[in-house]
Every structure is written in C-alpha cells, then in structure tokens.
Amino acid sequence: MAEAEWVAVDWGTSNVRAWGIAADGGQAFAVGADKGMGKIGRADYPAVLDELIGDKVAGTVDVVVCGMAGARQGWLEAPYFETPADLHQLLSRAVSPEGADARFRVRILPGVCQRQAGYEDVMRGEETQLLGLLGLRPGFEGVAILPGTHSKWVEIRGGRIVRFSSAMTGELYEVLSQHSVLRHSFAGDVDGAEIEAGIADGMAAGLAQPELLSALIFRTRAAGLLSGKGADWCSGYLSGLLVGAEIGGHRDWLGPEPVPLIGSARFATLYGTALARIGVQSFALDAADATIAGLKEARAQ
C-alpha cells in the first residue's frame, strides 16, 4: 500500500472519517469511527484522531479537516466565512487547534454563512464538497443541490458561493415518521410493492403545490385511513412529497445548466427523478468523492 503524504478528515455530527492521501493523489487508507461532534467532548479530539490515524502515518503530516469539528461545540471554532464566499480561500480561513500529537499539522476549514436579514443560513462541510465540485468540474457555474438531513441549494458564480438555502427535508421525514400522528401510517411491513407509487404520487403533489406542504403531509394519514394505503405507500408518499416540495419551492433557482446532485445514490435518484419531471437535467456526484476532492483542493491552496 502507498504511504500517506497527508490525511483528509470529514468530521461530522455523528461520524468521523479519515483518508490517507498518497503523493500521487491515491488513497493510502480509509478509516472511520462513530465519534462525531455530537458524541465527544472538546478534549477528546486529539485522542480520537490519534486512535484513527496514529499508527497509519509516518513522520509529520498535514491533516485537513472539514465539518463539525469547526463548530462552536467542536474542537475549535472556525468562524463562518460569509457569502459571497470565495471557495478558493477556504484554507486561508482555517484554524489550527492545540493539543494534537506533534506529528499532525491540523487545520480545520470554516463553514459558510449567509447573514442577510430574513435569509440567515449556515453550512459546515458542504462548502468543502462544493470546492470538490469545482475541482472535479473546473469552471462550474450554476446551482448545486446537496440532498440530506438539511438539504442545501447553492448558487455558485465565479468560484464563489453567492447564495444558498437549507431545507429540512431529511429531518422532517425523520421527525414526522417517528413522532407525529403519521407514525400510525408507517406501522406494518414495508414490503416495497407500493413504495414507488407512493413516491410518484407524493412527488407530483409536492412539485405542483409546495405552498401546501403542511396540508399535503396530512394526506399521508388520510390516504391511509380512507384508501387503505399501507406503510410502503405512505413512506414513499412522504419522501416524494418532501423532495417534491423542496424542489417546487426552489424552482426559480433552477437555470438551464444541469444540476449536480451531491449525496448518496438513493438521494441522487430521488432528486434526479423529481428534477426530470420538471424538465431539469442533473448528474450525481458521490458525497465522499466530493469531500475528498474538496479537501485535496483546499490543501493545495
């Protein structure tokens, strides 16, 4: 196996992942642990990092970190970089925490914020994936979507994040399916037979009437009661509805350019299908690939 010249780290809320990067840009190793920011204290970071990569690197190495390690509750706060944020300046705004093993030159990249009154928004980690997008698709301009717990819509012009909007699509699905009256509609086998039909129905409803989201959500329950829809249809309907409403609500963000979908394969399919319904082309980019590409770009800055 090639030797790691430096280490790329994605330190999220739940998990941390680290990739050893060889001199030729290839991966020397990939490791991870469920020791995200939400699960450890400030003082634990040096030991967690040492546990992850201590016996995998030789000599002194750069360790470039993105994500929640730079949050206020993380290792060391990396203050938000305000829009319009030039992604090529991420490294210059990184912070260097104390306490790490002397062999590790740790730098934590900043998140990005938008302060316009009424449009306050924050991201941490996605800015690195967007820098990765610019590395993989040099000169990219347009809107990228990063689906997930808090989906991000980001407009990039001239290498800068000029505006962005976070939608709580993934988290709404979680809290509604687990804690609201809809949980009764999700009880029972999800055998899959009706999931696709539910997704299609929900997506059509959300795209057509995003302004009625809080009402359309209740239709999940009503359709279960009145039409005997089972857990599979209902779960499909709710996810299709939330994705459709997110896209329908941001419709005026979309231009003629194909939209990069940076996330899991499942989300890329779901969002790609919804975008195709309104005549918008898209392409998928794996989230980890984008993160690694972004950390490489940042280190090279």
Place this chain on the structure above:
Amino acid sequence: MAEAEWVAVDWGTSNVRAWGIAADGGQAFAVGADKGMGKIGRADYPAVLDELIGDKVAGTVDVVVCGMAGARQGWLEAPYFETPADLHQLLSRAVSPEGADARFRVRILPGVCQRQAGYEDVMRGEETQLLGLLGLRPGFEGVAILPGTHSKWVEIRGGRIVRFSSAMTGELYEVLSQHSVLRHSFAGDVDGAEIEAGIADGMAAGLAQPELLSALIFRTRAAGLLSGKGADWCSGYLSGLLVGAEIGGHRDWLGPEPVPLIGSARFATLYGTALARIGVQSFALDAADATIAGLKEARAQ
C-alpha cells in the same frame, strides 16, 4: 342548579368533556376527565361515561357524542359522512353503541371525509363545531378555519361542507420544537421579550413564501446561531411561520366574507393577526361554545 334534560359529550383523543343541558338550553353541569380515546379501551367507555354523569342525571336521558369515540379505535365506529356533507343530516348518520347504562340513550355523530383522489382528508369533531357555527350564525356561507394540532380549512355552502383541507400546523410545531435540531434553539428561558418580534418575522416570511416552508423552518436555527436569537424569538418565529405558511398556502380559499376562527383565544389572536396582514377580516368563536351549540343542533335534528 337546573336539572339536565340531556347530555352533550365531546370525546376527544386526550380528554372527554360532558355538559348537562337543561330544558331551557342552559348548562346544568360541566364535567371532564383525561380519558380520551387514546387512553382507554373499547370496553371502558360505558364505565367512563357512568363515572362522569351517572350521579348527575335523573331518569333516562339522551347522550349525544361527537369526536373520537366514533373512530375505528373508539367506542363504535361511526362511518365518515362524505363531502358534500349536509350538516343538517349529522344525527341521521349517528350510531348507537351497546353496553351503556340503560338510562343513557347514546348516539355518536359521524366524522366527515373527502375522498377525491389526491385530496383525501378526514375530520372528527370539527363537523359538530361547524354545525354549531350554523346554529350561532344561521345561513353562514364561506370558509371557516379551525386552528389546532391539525388545523382545518372548511368551505361551507348551503349548509354543506363542500371541501376541506387539514394542515399539520400545531403538530409540526410540537415535533420540530421537541425532536428536531431546532430544539437547541428552544433551550433557555422564554421570558417573552422577543416572542412578539419572532411571531411577526415568522408570519411575514410564511405569508410571503409558503412554498419555502421546509427551508424557512431552518432559518429558526440559523438565526439563533448567527444573530444570537434566543428561545423566545425562535419559538415565536416558528409558530408565526407555520401559521403564516398555512394561511399563505390556502390564500385562494379566502373570499370577501369575514372568516370564523373556531378554537382557543390564543389561536384566534394568532390567526386573526395573520389574516389581517393580508386584508382579511375574521371573528373568534370559542371551540367549546361551538361544540356545545353543534351538539344542541344535532339533537334537535
């Protein structure tokens, strides 16, 4: 105290309330218990009713019940009355459960459903409040709003419910403030100083861009992080936003008629303020008053 000629009962999901009604229409007594449908089994209904009113009535009496006692998981299912549902026929569709004390002639009123594909919806209890509205405001036509956990928008023409829409406004507030990332923004004292400012900001945002609800919700969190907004502003913002988006999304339901707001005083103020912002007049009707009036109208049918 006057003697009760019959008993009006509102059997909800959490609580049950009963009012003894005298021959002149006045209240002979009012009692209640936290023994709603969600907390008792089918076999418990006769005993709960007996406990509530057994020693308060003399001889044989009518007991007219609305609400969740008629749900599938209630005392006896009172099948949904389908739109367009003539409110003056509610009693003719009531069901009579077995097992009650022989002195009680129990009838449970039906809920109302809407079966049009894509517009499935259900109500149980609100139909009785709407019949009460017709009793208190004879000849009422237009749209009524019943704010709450699952707010109802109901269009009434010629004494019939012609269409309705349920919005999960109240329940969204509950699950988001307790179970989502927003709970961090709700930690701390709610001393009230900034609640009104939060409500105004959220209401303006929801009314202006209801199609962006899932994004605007996240602004609660971002404003807390970026602008130091405290728990009071954030809780006000989220409630104003959800109410504003509900009203903004249903804007094309509103006509020139003043809108009855059937619910608590707090909700009536919140919804009345939001409606006034878009130039719509409204008037408040207490939920219990409407329920009692509706049960009286039903018994007289």
